[in-house]
Amino acid sequence: MAKIIVGLGNPGKQYAQTRHNVGVWCVLRVIETLHAGSVKEKWKSLVAEATVQGERVYLILPQTYMNLSGEAVRAAVDFLKPENIQQDLIVVYDDMDLPVGRIRLREKGSAGGHNGMKSIIEHLGTEAFPRIRIGIGRPAFDMMVTDHVLSRFSRAQRSSVEEAAGRAADAVVAACAAPFATVMNVFNSAD
Secondary structure: EEEEEEOOOOOOOOOOEHHHHHHHHHHHHHHHHHOOOEEEEEEOOOOOOOEEEEEEEEEEEEEOOOOHHHHHHHHHHHOOOOHHHHHHEEEEEOOOOOOOOEEEEEEEOOOOOOOHHHHHHHHHHOOOEEEEEEEOOOOOOOOHHHHHHOOOOOOOHHHHHHHHHHHHHHHHHHHHOOOOHHHHHHHHHHH
C-alpha cells in the first residue's frame, strides 16, 4: 500500500516562485510536515518518502516541464503499482479558474485547460484520480495565459497564496489517513 502525492510545477530556480509552481509549494510543506526522508532523484522527479499510519507516502516533484508532467507520474505509477489510482494518487496544482488563495478538492475531472493535468490524464488513461487545486486567479485582460502562470504573485497576493498552500498541505496530510471524500467535504466547506 502506498500513497503517491504529486506537486506540479516547472523545475529550476527561475520558476520556483511563479504561479505555476504552487503545487510544488504545497508538497514541499507536506515533506516538512511529515518529516519525510531525504529527497532523491528518480522517476524523472525529486522524491521524498514518509510513513503515515503505517502506509508509505511518496512525495513527488516532477522535474519535467509542466506539459510533460505525465511522463514523471507514469514512471512513478509504473514502479510503485498502486492498488487503486482513484484512492492512492493525489495531484496538487495551480488553477486560474479559482480566485487567488482559494483551494478546491475533487475526486476526478477533466484537465480544465491545464497542460500538466492534460499530460497526466493522457499518460494514465483516466481522469479518475483525486486532485487539489490552488487558485492563482485569471490573467489581466491584456496578458497572455503563459505570461500569467509564469509570473510571480504581488506582495498582497503572496500571503494569501502561501496560506492556501498551507491549507492544501493540511488536506494532503489528512488524505493520507482518511478517505479523500471525507477530506474533500471538510476542506471544501472550510474554504
